[in-house]
Amino acid sequence: AQTVTQSQPEMSVQEAETVTLSCTYDTSESDYYLFWYKQPPSRQMILVIRQEAYKQQNATENRFSVNFQKAAKSFSLKISDSQLGDAAMYFCAYRSAVDSSYKLIFGSGTRLLVRP
Amino acid sequence: DTGVSQNPRHKITKRGQNVTFRCDPISEHNRLYWYRQTLGQGPEFLTYFQNEAQLEKSRLLSDRFSAERPKGSFSTLEIQRTEQGDSAMYLCASSSGLGKLFFGSGTQLSVL
Numbered sequence: 291a292q293t294v295t296q297s298q299p300e301m302s303v304q305e306a307e308t309v310t311l312s313c314t315y316d317t318s319e320s321d322y323y324l325f326w327y328k329q330p331p332s333r334q335m336i337l338v339i340r341q342e343a344y345k346q347q348n349a350t351e352n353r354f355s356v357n358f359q360k361a362a363k364s365f366s367l368k369i370s371d372s373q374l375g376d377a378a379m380y381f382c383a384y385r386s387a388v389d390s391s392y393k394l395i396f397g398s399g400t401r402l403l404v405r406p
Numbered sequence: 407d408t409g410v411s412q413n414p415r416h417k418i419t420k421r422g423q424n425v426t427f428r429c430d431p432i433s434e435h436n437r438l439y440w441y442r443q444t445l446g447q448g449p450e451f452l453t454y455f456q457n458e459a460q461l462e463k464s465r466l467l468s469d470r471f472s473a474e475r476p477k478g479s480f481s482t483l484e485i486q487r488t489e490q491g492d493s494a495m496y497l498c499a500s501s502s503g504l505g506k507l508f509f510g511s512g513t514q515l516s517v518l
Contacts, residue, residue: 335509381448396448
């Protein structure tokens with residue numbers, strides 16, 4: 291079974307600085323998808339960024355980028371120029387490319403605090 | 407696109423009571439998912455529907471839990487004889503099948 295591990299329960303960053311959130315996963319599959327979701331106090335999970343395992347190029351979305359290391363099964367999220375609105379829980383998630391359910395397997399999350 | 411809607415937002419109940427939650431997915435989304443999220447944890451998959459068919463259930467879904475999606479539109483999740491361990495946030499998500507999940511804001515259940 292696949293597992294996702296986020297070893298940082300909480301991270302803190304100064305506004306306008308850069309922070310990196312870590313995620314590792316375990317799978318025997320070669321094709322899969324990885325995601326970072328943001329959950330603000332409103333509780334609604336919002337997709338931040340997505341990475342296909344077959345792509346070597348790291349995904350980027352504006353201030354958000356990932357460092358995908360397939361061999362190491364590592365998928366970290368870098369947030370540049372941090373803003374107060376980035377404060378939230380961040381969840382790393384895995385989705386099998388074989389499982390037709392498209393269900394997501396989530397890590398336990400990292401709470402990001404942004405200091406003004 | 408009005409998003410995924412979940413009701414109620416909060417539910418407080420006494421142990422042993424039955425509760426029902428409702429999820430209205432984004433219209434035309436044929437896939438609907440239920441997740442459970444406990445404090446300090448990430449969401450855990452419970453079950454999913456493709457149209458009206460319930461295609462997969464997690465072992466987390468005990469016999470006290472039942473989910474339906476009549477006519478492939480809204481879905482309900484019922485918990486019978488609630489226990490304190492059922493206290494959690496119940497999240498619903500929908501998808502058009504292209505893979506991107508859209509989540510609702512959840513129903514927070516507290517069992518006293």
